[in-house]
Amino acid sequence: MTAALPGAQPGAQPAQPDSATGSQPAPGRGAATPVVARTRDELREARARLDDGDVAVVMTMGALHQGHATLIRQARAAHRHVVVTIFLNPLQFGPKEDLSRYPRTFDADLEICTQAGVDLVFAPTPDVVYPEGDPGVRISAGPLGDVLEGQARPGHFDGMLTVVAKLMHLTRCSAAYFGQKDAQQLLLIRRMCRDLDFPVRVVAVPTVREPDGLAMSSRNTYLTPSDRETALCLSAALRAGAAAAAEGPSAVRRAARAVLVREPLALVDYLVLVHPDTLEDVPEWYRGEALLAVAGRVGTTRLIDNLPVLVGPGGGALETFAQP
Template sequence: MAGKAQRNKPQRAPKVHRAVVTRTVDDFEAAFWPDERPVDNAVVMTMGALHEGHAALIRAARKQVGQEGRVAVTVFVNPLQFGPAEDLERYPRSLDEDVKLAEENGADVVFAPSVDEVYPNGRPQVRLSAGPMGERFEGATRPGHFDGVLTVVAKLLHITDPDFAFFGEKDAQQLAIIQRMVADLDFDVEVVGVPTAREEDGLARSSRNRYLSADEREQALALSKALFAGRDAAAQGPKAVREAASAVLDAAEGINLDYLALVDPHDFSEAADDFQGAAVLAVAATVGSTRLIDNVHVICR
C-alpha cells in the first residue's frame, strides 16, 4: 500500500507548448533562430481562420522536422490576391484562436505581420507572374490572384528561410504553381503537399464554410460527391470521369458551377480524352454567396 506522503504527492501539470507570437521580421528572426539555425525547419503559410486542415499541415511540418527542428506558422491576409469584388474585408480574422490551434499542433513561432510590415513601400510595383499556369481556372475567374499569391509566398520564403514549406492539396492549382515557382526560380526549399482534410460527410474543410447556412452546407456536399463519383470512374478514362462528376452536379440544387475540369497536375492544362496517369479533378462553384473549391486525385487508365 502506498504511504501517506506518496498518496499526497502533488501531481505536476502537463507541460504546455507555447508558441511565440511575432509581428515584425526582426522579432520573428530572433524567436525562430534564438541561438543558431536548427538542423531542419519548416513553415506553414496561412491567411488565418485556422481549422483542422491547417492543423494537419502543422502536424505534418512537426513530423518532418522532428522535435529538435522548428516550425513557423504565418498568419497574413494578403491583399494582393483579392480582386476588387472579392471578400478582403469579410475574410475572417481570429488571431487568438489561430495561435491556440498552432500551439496545440506543434508550432514554435507564429508570424502575424501587418500589411505595412510585409509591404513597407506600399503595394509592390514589381511582382511575380504566375504565367500561363495562373491564367487558367482559378486564374481565369480571379485575374491576378496567383501573381499576388506568388509574390507573398516568395517574400515569406525569404523571411522564414525554411527547409520545408507545407501547403494543402485542397488548393491544388496554387500548390502546383508554387512548386513550379520554386523549381523555375531555384528557391532552396522543398514544397510539401498535404492531403485535403474533410468533414465526416466529405465536405472539404475551408475557412469559408462558416459562411454557409445549414441548407447551403447540405447543397455544398454535391461538390465532393461529384468528385468522388468521377474518381470512381477513372478506370474507364478521362471522358468517363468528367461524365460521372457532371451527372452529380447536374442533378444538384443550389450549385452555381464555375468549372469542373480534369487536369494534368504538372501544368494544370486540360487532360485530353486519351490521357493516362495521375490527374486532378477540380471543381469550383458558388453556393449561396460563398465560393468553394475542391479537388481529388485520380488515376486515369
C-alpha cells in the same frame, strides 16, 4: 473521412522545443505557447533562436481549422522546428472580393498552433510585409496562373506567389507545407521554387474533409445550413468521377457532371479533368495521374475542391500526386 497521413501515429504529438530556448519541454508539461513575432526585427530575433536549418513553414491567412492543424502536425513530425505565418494578404484579393469579410480569429488560431507544437508564429500587418505599400515588382504566375482559378480571380496567383516568396525569405525555411485542396496554388508554388531556384522543399498534404465529405475551408463559415447541404454535391461529384476513373477520361467527366446537374442551387464555374503539371484537359487516350477539379458558388460563397485520380486500369482516387 479525413485521410490518414503517411507515417503519422494516431493521436501522437511529437515533443516540441521550448519556443524561447530551443530545449525540449519537461515530461508532463503542457504545450508551450509559441513565440509571436509581429515585426521583421521580432521575427529575425525569434528565428535566430531556432538553432539549425531544419525549419518548416506553414503559411496561412488565419481562421485556422483542423486542415491547417494537420499541415502543422505533419510538418512537426518531420522537422525540428515549425513556423506558422498568419497574414491576410491583400494582394490576393480582387476588387470584387471583400477582404474585410474574411474571418479574423487570432486567439483561436494561436491555440491551434500551441496544441500542434508550433515554435514561432509570424503575424505581421500589411505594412510590415509591404513597407513601401503595394510592391512595384511582383512574381508573375505566367500562363498557369491565367486558367481555372486564375481566370475567375485575375491577379490572384501573382499576389499569392509574391507573398509566398517573401515569407520563404523572411522565415528562412527549408520546407513548406501546403494542402492538396488548393491544387493550382500548390502547382504554382512548386514551379516558382523550381524555376527561380528557391532552396525550399514543397510538401503536399492530402485534403482534410469534414465527416460529410466537405473539404475544410475557412470559407465554410459563410455557409448557411441549407448552403452546406448544397455544397456537398461538389465532393460527391469528385467521388463519382474518381469511381469511374478505370474507364477513362470521358467516364470520369460524365459521372461527375451527372452529380452536379442534380443540384441546381450550386452554380458551377468549372469541372475539369486536367494534367497535374500543365492544367490542360487530358485526352481520351490518356492514362496516368490527373486532377479532377471543381469550383462553384453556393449561396454567396465560392468553393473549390479537387481529387487527384489515377486514370486507366486499376484507377481511382489518390491522396496526393507522386511527390517530387
